Amino acid sequence: MKSPSTHPCLSLSDLSVYRGDCPVVDRVSTTIHAGELVGLIGPNGAGKTTLMRGALGLLPHLGHSSLTALRAGPRAKAVAWLPQNREIAWPVSVETLVMLGRVPHLTAGQTPQPHDRMAVARALAAMDLTGFEIRPATALSGGEQARVLMARALAQDCPLIMADEPVAGLDPRHQIATLSYLRDLTRQGKAALVSLHDLGLAARFCDRLILLDHGQKKADGKPETALTEAHLREVFGITAHITTSDQGLIFQALEVVT
Amino acid sequence: MSAVSQTRLLGGLSLLVILLCSISLLIGPAGFSIADSLTALFSGTGDAISLVMQEIRLPRALLAIMVGISLGLSGAALQGYLRNPLAEPGLIGVSSSAALGAVITLQTGIAAQMMIILPFFGLLGAAIAVVLLLLLAGPRGGSLTLILAGIAISALAGALTSLVLNLSPNPFATSEIVFWMLGSLADRSFAHIWIALPFMALGWVLILSTARGLDALILGEDAAASLGINLGVLRWVLVAGVAACTGAATSVVGAIGFVGLVVPHILRPFVGARxxxxxxxxxxxxxxxxxxxxxxxxxxxxxxxxxLGVVMAIIGAPIFLHLIYRTRRAEL
Incomplete structure (x- = not known):
């Protein structure tokens, strides 16, 4: 399916992020290669967002991240980041907003070129937003805004996409569509790291899952090795029904462990 | 919300400025005819009409344009940076500090010695405010600490201005201070323009250079940083630009409110909110x-x-009320 010789898009070694004296992310090492869709899972407060922001250089951190070794300009061409808080400050048009993804590719004062417009059109089509171009982004529903912001990250056209809860608040159709589009992108040679709370979607779509608990990496591997009964009980405090089908791993959470 | 083509919008606004500038040049107590005024404006004969046109009306109109550009740019930039339509140039405390510097020269009477002293102390007050902002908000401070530091500096400068008024030696000084603080373009000369222009021009360049960063900030600070925008640099370029603009404007014409608040608000729909x-x-x-x-x-x-400050407030406040009403209706 994916060749092991593909180049790394992100490598972390002993990445730690401290809040005061307390490590929110504790010596996490991993490598994400081109061609991989990697899910970042863990309960609330496990450090998923902090890990990604630390890896991006948005937070002071210890240890090494291949992205923070880059200067801001090249970094913006190496990784597209979709934060969890879906902020759209002004009622700009959908097209204007998605075009912001092209900012790293434009030199100072340059106006968007035909290939920038093509990248925007492609991203809008991928997120099922064709025809929304001139609508004010703030007038859309929450789920539609989430797709517009995802389209902005796609328009950035980077080897790696990091997205914090990209499918939270989307309807089932667009949850599946978003993740399968990301999977298609990784099949074309890009890589993606997405944090997910829906373990069913994570099991079904991701090539690999990284399980975080209290800032530490508890598991890093294929969904069936990360989503074991022991991990679910210890980290999430739940039991689940897991089966394998020709559609991949099927996961259904059942009960809280008391 | 239809965005007009940018060229047409800027062209229309330029025509409006030229039209108003011509009216500004043609009115006055001297009551010259239009033809006489225009010939006098460009003639070098040194008669009474050309003196009035070249030394009184022309600097007045030019200063109005410079102050308007400075306040309009500062307001639009601060609203964009803070992502808040209620931000205005006075928010960072520079204009009230400039006013304090100017008021001190009026209270002590040193302003009467040389025309340059009052604007110079105004600029000094603005510079002190920027240093205080840097110390309070820190080189890496976020937008919230910047606003809070600005409010604190404004409050302190306001309190000290009241103290200066309180201690003013005689009623004439008091009324001079009060009238100066109302803001006016009357009796300004080219000397005022040459004092203010370097600072304002620097401010314009600095503010215009933040354009792309302000667009990226639509997505929030995290996403903007990930798009390659250096937020620390952006913040201080913006503060320096706004401080140079509002400091210079306040130093030469006094405090003029509402321009930086109302103008970006009116024009935002015409530029597609970018x-x-x-x-x-x-x-x-x-x-x-x-x-x-x-x-x-x-x-x-x-x-x-x-x-001018009084007229601006009387014009500006109802416009602002109308905008609030329109915003409220749009939110329903």
């Missing part, structure tokens, strides 16, 4: 509004020396 496009539009819109208010100040009560 902060980068709002900058040049607000600059021209600010120039037009200050010119219009100064014309109104001279036409409404020609004998009473109506102050």
């Amino acid at each position: 902060p980068s496009r709002l900058l040049p539009a607000s600059a021209l819109g600010g120039a037009a509004l200050v010119l219009a208010a100064d014309i109104a100040a001279r036409l409404i009560l020609p004998d009473r020396d109506l102050k």
Whole structure:
């Protein structure tokens, strides 16, 4: 399916992020290669967002991240980041907003070129937003805004996409569509790291899952090795029904462990 | 919310500024004819008409344009940076500090010695405010600490201005201070322009250079940083630009409110709400509004020396109320 010789898009070694004296992310090492869709899972407060922001250089951190070794300009061409808080400050048009993804590719004062417009059109089509171009982004529903912001990250056209809860608040159709589009992108040679709370979607779509608990990496591997009964009980405090089908791993959470 | 083509919008606003500038040049107590005024403006004969046109009316109109550009740009930039339509240039405390510096020269009487002293102390006050901002908000401070530091500096400068008024030696000094603080373009000369222009021009360049960063900030600070925008640099370029603009404006004409608040608000729908496009539009819109208010100040009560700041507040407040009403309806 994916060749092991593909180049790394992100490598972390002993990445730690401290809040005061307390490590929110504790010596996490991993490598994400081109061609991989990697899910970042863990309960609330496990450090998923902090890990990604630390890896991006948005937070002071210890240890090494291949992205923070880059200067801001090249970094913006190496990784597209979709934060969890879906902020759209002004009622700009959908097209204007998605075009912001092209900012790293434009030199100072340059106006968007035909290939920038093509990248925007492609991203809008991928997120099922064709025809929304001139609508004010703030007038859309929450789920539609989430797709517009995802389209902005796609328009950035980077080897790696990091997205914090990209499918939270989307309807089932667009949850599946978003993740399968990301999977298609990784099949074309890009890589993606997405944090997910829906373990069913994570099991079904991701090539690999990284399980975080209290800032530490508890598991890093294929969904069936990360989503074991022991991990679910210890980290999430739940039991689940897991089966394998020709559609991949099927996961259904059942009960809280008391 | 249809975005007009940017060229047409800027062209229209430029025409408006030229029209208002011409009206500003043609009105005054001397009551010259239009033909006489225009010939006098460009002639070098040194007779009474050309002196009035070249030394009184021309600097007045040019200063109105410069102040309008500075306040319009500052307001649009601060609103874009803070992502808040209620931000205005006075927010970072520079204009009240500049006013304090100017007021001290009036209270002590040193302003009367040389024309340059009052604007110089105004600029000094603005510079002290920027240093205080840097110390309080820190080199890496976020937008919230910047606002809080600005409010604190404004409050302190306001309190000290009250103290200066309180301690003023005689009623004449008090009324001079109060009238100066109302803001006016009357009796300004080219000397005022040459003092203010370098700072304002620097401020314009700095503010215009933040355009792309302000656009990226639509997505929030995290996403903007990931798009390659250096937020620390952006923040201080913006503060320096706004400080240079408002400090210089306050030093030469006093405190003029509402321009930086109302103009970006009016023009935002015409630029598709894009902060980068709002900058040049607000600059021209600010120039037009200050010119219009100064014309109104001279036409409404020609004998009473109506102050520009007062007229601006009387024009600006109802516009602002209307905008609030419109925003409320849009939210329903």
